[in-house]
Amino acid sequence: MPLRIIGGDLRRRLLRTPQTRDTRPYTDRVRQVVFDRLGDRVEGSRVADIFAGVGTMGLESISRGASSCVFIEGDRRVHECLRENVATLAADHPTVCWKTDIHRTSFRPTGADECLPYSLVFLDPPYAQCPLFEGKQPLAKCMVRLAKPEATADNVLVILRTPEHFEFSATAQWQIHDHWRISTMNLWLLHKEAIADSANALPSAEQQTSETSPADQNDSGGA
Numbered sequence: 001m002p003l004r005i006i007g008g009d010l011r012r013r014l015l016r017t018p019q020t021r022d023t024r025p026y027t028d029r030v031r032q033v034v035f036d037r038l039g040d041r042v043e044g045s046r047v048a049d050i051f052a053g054v055g056t057m058g059l060e061s062i063s064r065g066a067s068s069c070v071f072i073e074g075d076r077r078v079h080e081c082l083r084e085n086v087a088t089l090a091a092d093h094p095t096v097c098w099k100t101d102i103h104r105t106s107f108r109p110t111g112a113d114e115c116l117p118y119s120l121v122f123l124d125p126p127y128a129q130c131p132l133f134e135g136k137q138p139l140a141k142c143m144v145r146l147a148k149p150e151a152t153a154d155n156v157l158v159i160l161r162t163p164e165h166f167e168f169s170a171t172a173q174w175q176i177h178d179h180w181r182i183s184t185m186n187l188w189l190l191h192k193e194a195i196a197d198s199a200n201a202l203p204s205a206e207q208q209t210s211e212t213s214p215a216d217q218n219d220s221g222g223a
Helices: 028-041 056-063 076-089 127-133 138-146 214-218
Strands: 046-050 068-073 095-099 118-123 152-163 175-182 185-191
Touching: 028 056, 028 152, 028 175, 046 056, 056 068, 056 076, 056 118, 068 076, 076 095, 127 138, 127 152
Parallel strands: 046 068, 046 118, 068 095, 118 152
Antiparallel strands: 152 185, 175 185
16 A cells, blocks of 8 residues: 555645565554544644654644654665655755664764754654663664753654553653553553643543554554
8 A cells, every 4th residue: 555644734745665575654543543642743843753754743733734844864875865755755845865774873963953852753663673772772862862951842742653562661861651552452641740730731642542453453663
């Protein structure tokens, strides 16, 4: 099935995808659930799409009013598709397509000052890498760097996607604001500061309910 933008100004625009099984795009239905729950949080946000794949979540955010997006992807073939999609759909927006080693990155590309610090982050590692969030392993160290004020705003919201059987644990830098279980995945909403009483707070899973269609049961992740 062709991959497309499902909402906002770029609705129905198609995305180029590589001839590989290495990417795991969110299904249309799951993306709709995510952006419905984010609501007004997207408009005007400075987005980072980490493990961006072909740019699905970052471009969906641009389509819905985000002010900028930094797309970070390490795979060469996937990055070629990402660059083409961003050039085609978001040429008029401040964007950066950054091919880098995500395990070592500072998350702050050169010349991207207007895109920083991030206020909304989509973090979508390959499922096999999720154990690397534990202890002092590479993705755990990434989360420490991502929490630096030069990279993320105090009120940043991070949406981390993991497989259904992986449990993310809060750290000294990141607290779990909410947890959504959708289809065969977990979505963890992480923040650096208490936002429950702020204007940027999101309704919790108990406050919102959603249904997943049978097609969503085949979704293994998103890029």
